[in-house]
Amino acid sequence: MKTPSTIKTLALAIGLGLPLTALAEPTFPRVSVWTAYDTGSTYYIQASALGGLLREHQNSNIRIIPGRNDVARMTPLKSGQASYTISGIATYFAQEGVMLFNSNEWGPQPLRVVSANFGGQAIGLAASGASGIETPADLEGKRVAYVLGGDAMNMTTAAVLSYAGLTWDDVRKVEIGSPLEAIDSVLNGVADAMPGSTGNPLIERLSGSPGGLSWVQLPSDTPEGEAAWQRIAETVPYYQPITATEGVNISEDDPWHSGGYALPILATMESQEEDEVYALVKFMDEHFETFNRQAPAASGWSMERQNFEWIMPYHDGAIRYFKEKGAWSDDHQAHNDDLVRRQEVLANAWGTYMQNGGGVNFSSEEWSDFRAEALESAGFIPGLL
The missing domain is CATH 3.40.190.10 (Periplasmic binding protein-like II)
Structure with missing residues (x-):
């Protein structure tokens, strides 16, 4: 007008x-x-x-x-x-x-x-390498950081869980006061996984820890992956597939299939x-x-x-x-x-x-x-x- x-x-x-x-x-x-x-x-x-x-x-x-x-x-x-x-x-x-x-x-x-x-920043879940978590299905029954007041971070976790048809009811919620405390919770063995991104330099602390770092993978290039991403779209519609090739423990040969948004x-x-x-x-x-x-x-x-x-x-x-x-x-x-x-x-x-x-x-x-x-x-x- x-x-x-x-x-x-x-x-x-x-x-x-x-x-x-x-x-x-x-x-x-x-x-x-x-x-x-x-x-x-x-x-x-x-x-x-x-x-x-x-x-x-x-x-x-x-x-x-x-x-x-x-x-x-x-x-x-x-x-x-x-x-x-x-x-x-x-x-x-x-x-x-x-x-x-x-x-x-x-x-x-x-x-x-x-x-x-x-x-193109990839956002998803970072897990302790010692936890055995590599896929969203592996999260069932595990301890996952829930950031109090951190709606965006917690919705990222909900998106990853929905990839495997899971919800917060299927994991053990560990309430954390801040994003920094979420990293500490994994480092100290209080939680097995937390929301993280390629844009967070503090993730290097996990990579250098005795437990190491494992990015939870959300591939989208198979029929099963496409169906899983459709579940995400119905739960967290702004979260879309992203394949990261740069970042901590990430490379062209070992990419992180995850998601992200603007x-x-x-x-x-x-x-x-x-x-x-x-x-x-x-x-x-x-x-x-x-x-x-x-x-x-x-x-x-x-x-x-x-x-x-x-x-x-x-x-x-x-x-x-x-x-x-x-x-x-x-x-x-x-x-x-x-x-x-x-x-x-x-x-x-x-x-x-x-x-x-x-x-x-x-x-x-x-x-x-x-x-x-x-x-x-x-x-x-x-x-x-």
């Missing part, structure tokens, strides 16, 4: 007989507020690098609000205090109204992807001004090479790496640029429209639930059931159960 300023400019250009190519490019705000992970994190550094480029080339500044947890990063976006967030998969949890966003203060949010870092995700609300998002996506594309040199682990932000058939809809401003570049197809648009319809189903379900008593006596379990029923009735797989 064109903004009033765009319509005025169009009318002026037509009235003066100017070609549409003479129209000015959309401008950036003088200051834009973003939320990100804590100072010093890779994602904060990526946001800072992009902010430096915008300041240099567009005289536009990014003010970054660091947030210690998912809710802290999403709250300023929801309230309008921030325009964008560079966050993890909790962005998807907020869209769905699940995990920390399954509360009467939240519910499903109308979020849109601006861009996402599909860097980290981080640059997102905004559906209501964010279209021209501004268009300008931002265009800027990121045109300055990508410099951005990639200046920021760590930034290669996945390239336009060629974007996944137009993932689990969250792109913003209309981003789509406009993708179309200009010839990267956006009718199939991509149909998929995006379906994702928008999913958000509409969620919003309607939330409104109905809150009006029918949820606003007074909210129950996370009741909302979860109501959400799942609404999505299934509309032909969607609920996921995240």
Whole structure:
């Protein structure tokens, strides 16, 4: 949808007989507020690098609000205090109204992807080499780290378990206070396996320990593997197959068949001004090479790496640029429209639930059931159960 300023400019250009190519490019705000992970994190550094480029080339500044947890990063976006967030998969949890966003203060949010870092980082389960765990089926009855407050990490474990048709009920849950403590739990023999990734340098501690390191394998290149990944898609839909050939105890000859997803995700609300998002996506594309040199682990932000058939809809401003570049197809648009319809189903379900008593006596379990029923009735797989 064109903004009033765009319509005025169009009318002026037509009235003066100017070609549409003479129209000015959309401008950036003088200051834009973003939320990100804590100072010093890779994602904060990526946001800072992009902010430096915008300041240099567009005289536009990014003010970054660091947030210690998912809710802290999403709250300023929801309230309008921030325009964008560079966050993890909790962005998807907020869209769905699940995990920390399954509360009467939240519910499903109308979020849109601006861009996402599909860097190819493999995420899955790391096990002690002494545990005998090599496949998801080997996890049955074993001790698995459960990170308190670590929804993303625990959902990774749920995905790996579902590969073998297992759930948390089939393993011995070891509650851990933090990701760092999860590594210690395996090193100290308290747990047999924990969620880990090729992007975590602390995994080397497991590799160098007496027990050693074993990556839990999730192959997808057989009929059995395809069926197992279909089970994952129904449980954790954002988790997709990735074969890692670089990392601790990983090589071309000894790859890790695992999964992963975009980290981080640059997102905004559906209501964010279209021209501004268009300008931002265009800027990121045109300055990508410099951005990639200046920021760590930034290669996945390239336009060629974007996944137009993932689990969250792109913003209309981003789509406009993708179309200009010839990267956006009718199939991509149909998929995006379906994702928008999913958000509409969620919003309607939330409104109905809150009006029918949820606003007074909210129950996370009741909302979860109501959400799942609404999505299934509309032909969607609920996921995240």
